[in-house]
Amino acid sequence: MVGLMKKITFKVTCSLLFGLPEGQEKDALLEDFAIATKGLWAIPLNIPGTIFYKAMQARGRISKILINLMQNRRGEEDKNTSQKDDIISVFLHLRDEAGEPLQVDEIIDNLITLVVASHDTTTILLGLILRHLSTDAKTFGEVLEEQKEVAKAVKASGDEGRLTWSEIQMMKHTWRVAQELMRLTPPVFGNFKCASRDTTFDGFHIPKGWKVFWVSYATHMDHNLFEDPNKFDPSRFESSKKSSIPPYTYIPFGAGPRICPGLEFARVEVLLIIHHFITNYTWTPIHQERAHKT
Ligand code: HEM
Numbered sequence: 001m002v003g004l005m006k007k008i009t010f011k012v013t014c015s016l017l018f019g020l021p022e023g024q025e026k027d028a029l030l031e032d033f034a035i036a037t038k039g040l041w042a043i044p045l046n047i048p049g050t051i052f053y054k055a056m057q058a059r060g061r062i063s064k065i066l067i068n069l070m071q072n073r074r075g076e077e078d079k080n081t082s083q084k085d086d087i088i089s090v091f092l093h094l095r096d097e098a099g100e101p102l103q104v105d106e107i108i109d110n111l112i113t114l115v116v117a118s119h120d121t122t123t124i125l126l127g128l129i130l131r132h133l134s135t136d137a138k139t140f141g142e143v144l145e146e147q148k149e150v151a152k153a154v155k156a157s158g159d160e161g162r163l164t165w166s167e168i169q170m171m172k173h174t175w176r177v178a179q180e181l182m183r184l185t186p187p188v189f190g191n192f193k194c195a196s197r198d199t200t201f202d203g204f205h206i207p208k209g210w211k212v213f214w215v216s217y218a219t220h221m222d223h224n225l226f227e228d229p230n231k232f233d234p235s236r237f238e239s240s241k242k243s244s245i246p247p248y249t250y251i252p253f254g255a256g257p258r259i260c261p262g263l264e265f266a267r268v269e270v271l272l273i274i275h276h277f278i279t280n281y282t283w284t285p286i287h288q289e290r291a292h293k294t
Pocket residue numbers: 113114117118119121122125187188190191192251252253254255257258259260261262263265266
């Protein structure tokens with residue numbers, strides 16, 4: 001299942017970021033991103049045979065493909081004078097304060113960051129939802145009901161069966177299920193921050209320049225913040241109760257000025273995929289002992 005989710009999210013990312021068509025190049029890129037991502041958590045020893053070395057090699061191959069894509073895109077735009085609306089075109093046309101374009105390396109770094117940040121995270125969330133729905137009959141029934149209503153609305157809209165923004169907004173309970181699963185198992189368990197000034201936290205002195213690793217799991221499981229924190233309860237995120245969650249305590253996407261900029265992208269992508277999975281397929285359990293009866 002994780003493999004399939006990875007393929008789906010990678011396909012979405014490639015189409016929206018680079019407009020990359022189906023084919024061998026996309027498959028090779030997917031494989032290389034998997035190798036490069038492993039290097040993020042590896043000891044940085046760039047000698048043959050190490051995970052880090054393999055990751056750096058993969059990054060080199062990824063860069064070549066992306067440089068090629070950029071050159072082709074420049075060529076196409078020179079001929080057609082029209083600009084595509086994917087991220088690669090946006091980066092090519094971006095200018096800094098001095099009116100200068102971005103360097104090729106800067107564009108490559110940003111594209112790789114976007115793929116790495118969007119791909120595994122969304123895959124994990126989809127995996128969490130599908131696994132939960134296959135074992136919790138009550139939640140499965142509620143989500144199915146909501147998604148059937150959405151399917152009816154799509155049919156009635158006559159928009160060639162395509163989901164639009166207004167139908168996405170109908171998927172409130174499905175998203176609450178996703179939110180609660182991210183509280184219990186945050187897809188990104190934390191991140192590094194650098195102290196910009198001397199500060200203290202919970203009695204600890206943190207000097208300016210020190211790196212601090214914040215972790216969401218401990219906050220999400222704090223019973224002072226979330227009643228009965230081990231209980232799966234999507235109703236915590238209903239609008240009537242949401243205000244009882246203090247700011248900066250529900251943080252699967254981080255918080256503050258550096259909050260994940262892909263939050264809305266992830267929400268729409270995950271809801272669309274779940275809608276199609278639940279309304280177009282019959283689910284058959286592979287492991288009978290873990291399955292629910294529907
Ligand atoms: C379920 C899906 C996702 C989760 C749980 C998630 C979570 C996070 C978290 C926790 C951070 C760190 C925030 C911080 O340090 O304060 C982050 C940063 C980031 N995310 Fe996401 N993310 C998801 C999907 C996406 C998607 C789909 C994209 C892009 C299309 C994306 C792009 C980014 C970028 C570029 C950053 C770095 C932002 C910065 O440093 O200012 N993420 N994300």
